[in-house]
Amino acid sequence: MPKRHPAPATSLAATSLAGLFGQCRSPRKLHQIHTQIVTSPLFNRRIAASLISRLLFFCSTFPSPASLAYGSILFHSILSPTLFNYNAIIRIQSSSFSFSISPLFLYNQMLGGSIRPDHLTFPFLLKFCSLRLDGNAGQALHAHVVKLGFQLDVFIQNSMIIMYSSCGLLVCAEKVFDEMPRKDVVSKNSILTGYLNCGEMDAALDMFSRMEERNLRTWNSVIAGLVHVGRAREALGLFQEMLLYDGESVKPDNITIASVITACASIGALDQGKWLHSYLRRKKMDFDVVIGTALIDMYGKCGSLTKAREVFEEILEKDVLAWTAMISVLAVHGRGEEALVLFEKMVSLGLKPNYVTFGSLLSACAHSGLVEKGRWCFDLMKRVYLIKPQVQHFACMVDLLGRAGLFSEAETLIRSMPMEPDSFVWGALLGACRMHGNVELGERIAGYFMQRDPLNHAFYMVLSDIYAKAKRFEDVKKIWNFMKEMGIKKTSPGCSMIDVDGQLRV
Numbered sequence: 001m002p003k004r005h006p007a008p009a010t011s012l013a014a015t016s017l018a019g020l021f022g023q024c025r026s027p028r029k030l031h032q033i034h035t036q037i038v039t040s041p042l043f044n045r046r047i048a049a050s051l052i053s054r055l056l057f058f059c060s061t062f063p064s065p066a067s068l069a070y071g072s073i074l075f076h077s078i079l080s081p082t083l084f085n086y087n088a089i090i091r092i093q094s095s096s097f098s099f100s101i102s103p104l105f106l107y108n109q110m111l112g113g114s115i116r117p118d119h120l121t122f123p124f125l126l127k128f129c130s131l132r133l134d135g136n137a138g139q140a141l142h143a144h145v146v147k148l149g150f151q152l153d154v155f156i157q158n159s160m161i162i163m164y165s166s167c168g169l170l171v172c173a174e175k176v177f178d179e180m181p182r183k184d185v186v187s188k189n190s191i192l193t194g195y196l197n198c199g200e201m202d203a204a205l206d207m208f209s210r211m212e213e214r215n216l217r218t219w220n221s222v223i224a225g226l227v228h229v230g231r232a233r234e235a236l237g238l239f240q241e242m243l244l245y246d247g248e249s250v251k252p253d254n255i256t257i258a259s260v261i262t263a264c265a266s267i268g269a270l271d272q273g274k275w276l277h278s279y280l281r282r283k284k285m286d287f288d289v290v291i292g293t294a295l296i297d298m299y300g301k302c303g304s305l306t307k308a309r310e311v312f313e314e315i316l317e318k319d320v321l322a323w324t325a326m327i328s329v330l331a332v333h334g335r336g337e338e339a340l341v342l343f344e345k346m347v348s349l350g351l352k353p354n355y356v357t358f359g360s361l362l363s364a365c366a367h368s369g370l371v372e373k374g375r376w377c378f379d380l381m382k383r384v385y386l387i388k389p390q391v392q393h394f395a396c397m398v399d400l401l402g403r404a405g406l407f408s409e410a411e412t413l414i415r416s417m418p419m420e421p422d423s424f425v426w427g428a429l430l431g432a433c434r435m436h437g438n439v440e441l442g443e444r445i446a447g448y449f450m451q452r453d454p455l456n457h458a459f460y461m462v463l464s465d466i467y468a469k470a471k472r473f474e475d476v477k478k479i480w481n482f483m484k485e486m487g488i489k490k491t492s493p494g495c496s497m498i499d500v501d502g503q504l505r506v
Contacts, residue, residue: 007470016215017300024182032106033236041066047253048319052074052077052078052079053082053084053085053088055074056071056075056078056085056088056089057072057084057088058295059071059074059088059092060088060089060091060092060095067186068092068093068095071088071092072089072092072093072101075088075089075092081110081113081115082115083110083115083116083117083118086106086107086109086110086115086117086121086476087118087120087121087124089106090099090103090106090107090121090125090128093106093128093336094124094125094127094131100248102128103124103125103128103398104125104128104137104215107121107125114280116148117144117148118158119150119153119155120188122141122144122145122153122156122159123155123156123158123159125141126138126141126159126160126162126163127159127162127163129160129163129167130162130163130166130167131166132471133166133167133168134167134225135163135164135167135168135169135262138160138163138164138167138169139172145160150433150452153182154180154182154184154186154187157176157180157187157402158179158186158187158190159171160173160176161176161177161187161190161191162190162193162194163166164176164194165190165193165194165197165198166190166194166197167196167384168198170195170198170200173190173191173194174191174194175447177190177191182403185213185214185215185218186444188207188211188218189215189217189218189221190362191495192204192206192207192208192218192221192222193221195207196221196222196224196225196228199229201229201231204221204225205221205222208222212379214245215250215252216250216251216252216253216256218243219238219250219252219256220253220255220256220259223235223238223239223256223259223260223263224255224259227259227260227262227263227266228240230266231385232262232263232264232266232267232269233263233267235259235260235263236260236263236264236272237267239252239256239260242256251283253285254285254290254291255358257276257279257280257291257294258284258290258291258294260276261273261276261291261294261295261297261298262294262297262298264276264298264302265294265297265298265300265301265302268301268303269302269303270298270299270303272437273295273298273299273302274307277295277311282343287314287315287336288318289315289317289318289321292311292312292314292315292318292322293321293322293325295308295311295316296308296311296312296322296325296329297325297328297329299311299329300325300326300328300329300333301329301332305329305330305333308326308459309326310358318351319351320346320351320352320353320354320357321356323342323343323346323351324353324354324356324357324360325341326342327339327343327346327357327360327361327364328360328363330342330364331360331361331363331364331367332363332367334367334368335363335364335368335370336365336367336369336370336373336483337499339360339361339364340361340364340365340370340373340427342378343357343361352385353381353385354383355387355390355393358377358378358380358381358385358387359390359392359393359396360467361377362374362377362378362393362396362397362400363396363399365377365396365400366396366397366399366400366403369403369404370400371400371401371404371406374396374397374400378393378397381393388418391417391419391421391422391424391425392415392424392506394414394417394421394425395422395424395425395427395428396409396428397410398413398425398428398429398432399414399428399431399432401432402428402429402431402432402433402435402436403432403435404438404488407429407433407434407436407441408430410432411429411441414426414429423449426445426448426449429445430442430445430446430449430459430462431440431462433445433466434462434465434466434469436468437466437469437470439466439467439470439472442462442466443466446459446460446462446463446466454485454486457483457488457489460479460482460483460488463479463492464476464479464480
């Protein structure tokens with residue numbers, strides 16, 4: 001029987017070290033393995049380079065900010081990078097918005113080194129172009145794909161469809177899709193997402209209706225798209241269809257539920273929102289902060305402050321969005337003091353408010369008449385958190401000051417705005433003029449609106465109300481006669497939807 005020789009120590013050490021790659025879950029572990037590779041006397045230059053290449057590839061498949069940054073360090077330590085190394089570092093750099101090295105620069109460097117790209121190179125380069133909305137670079141890459149003979153690779157074709165649609169080049173995306181000899185569900189989802197990204201909702205629905213195979217991404221994309229364009233009732237109907245689709249082979253996930261809850265919030269479908277909440281519990285789905293935040297918003301908009309509070313307390317790890325949602329609900333319900341208390345509690349826990357948080361706070365102050373607190377919030381946002389006020393913050397402040405009858409301060413604030421005041425800013429002040437009967441200022445603001453949008457009936461109606469409140473009925477008559485002469489008609493009265501036995505009725 002032949003005598004078995006023990007494996008060389010170098011091979012054993014390399015195998016043992018490579019086995020640790022899959023256990024890496026922190027930057028510290030990556031550093032430790034790298035240190036062992038470069039300091040161990042068991043590894044010659046060739047074996048060390050091989051292990052570092054494998055470590056680089058591991059970084060590309062483990063997308064954390066630390067591993068992405070460390071991947072760049074590893075790549076620069078390789079003296080003669082191979083195609084395998086370039087593909088790994090391009091994948092790393094295309095996985096984040098914070099590109100320390102441009103993947104396109106790496107691609108040019110690779111070509112300059114006479115290294116020919118393969119079918120794995122292009123999907124990540126095209127992904128980079130999608131994130132940067134760089135259609136010109138994407139078209140140049142398309143030319144390279146054709147030149148190198150990869151134009152029939154389905155993964156590259158799907159990446160090109162996503163790139164073109166992300167950059168608003170929908171015609172190019174459609175051309176790639178039409179020329180595909182084999183279209184799978186991923187291909188159809190890609191062009192479907194392209195239609196949605198470009199606002200072509202009807203084209204997306206047409207594609208959706210013609211798809212024989214639909215996966216979870218298909219349903220989620222269309223439901224979210226309908227919600228985004230304000231077609232909430234259709235989104236709810238599609239969700240019901242999804243539950244019955246092909247014997248429930250496609251089951252809703254948290255993304256689906258979050259979109260449908262948002263649909264319920266936008267049209268006040270409280271009963272359906274409650275059903276979704278119970279559906280989550282029945283199916284034992286993860287109650288994460290995204291779902292919790294959507295439920296808080298839904299219950300708040302549907303008038304159920306108690307349920308919104310319950311959901312808020314149920315969220316174990318609240319992020320700034322969850323706190324902001326609850327603050328917003330309190331604002332809508334006129335609980336300004338409670339909103340401020342909640343804000344102070346959030347800050348005490350080390351969470352940093354964002355511009356949306358301050359928008360909700362200022363709205364809470366406006367609805368509760370808390371002028372001093374509103375001024376304090378506006379100053380705090382700028383001075384402590386270095387957040388530049390957006391137009392919506394100015395609109396809230398003008399609303400706050402106008403409701404309090406502080407017209408001079410409100411006008412001064414508007415004149416100090418670094419951007420052009422929009423209709424919401426002036427509209428807030430015009431509403432305050434109607435509330436307090438400030439005819440002179442109301443005439444000036446309404447006149448400004450009438451010059452910019454002379455056929456909009458709303459401004460004439462508000463000015464008519466201001467005149468009526470001041471008992472200037474002759475001026476009211478003049479307004480109505482002028483509207484009649486100009487053919488300006490008041491739009492039909494609004495309508496409401498109510499929930500009757502789970503069905504929304506107008």
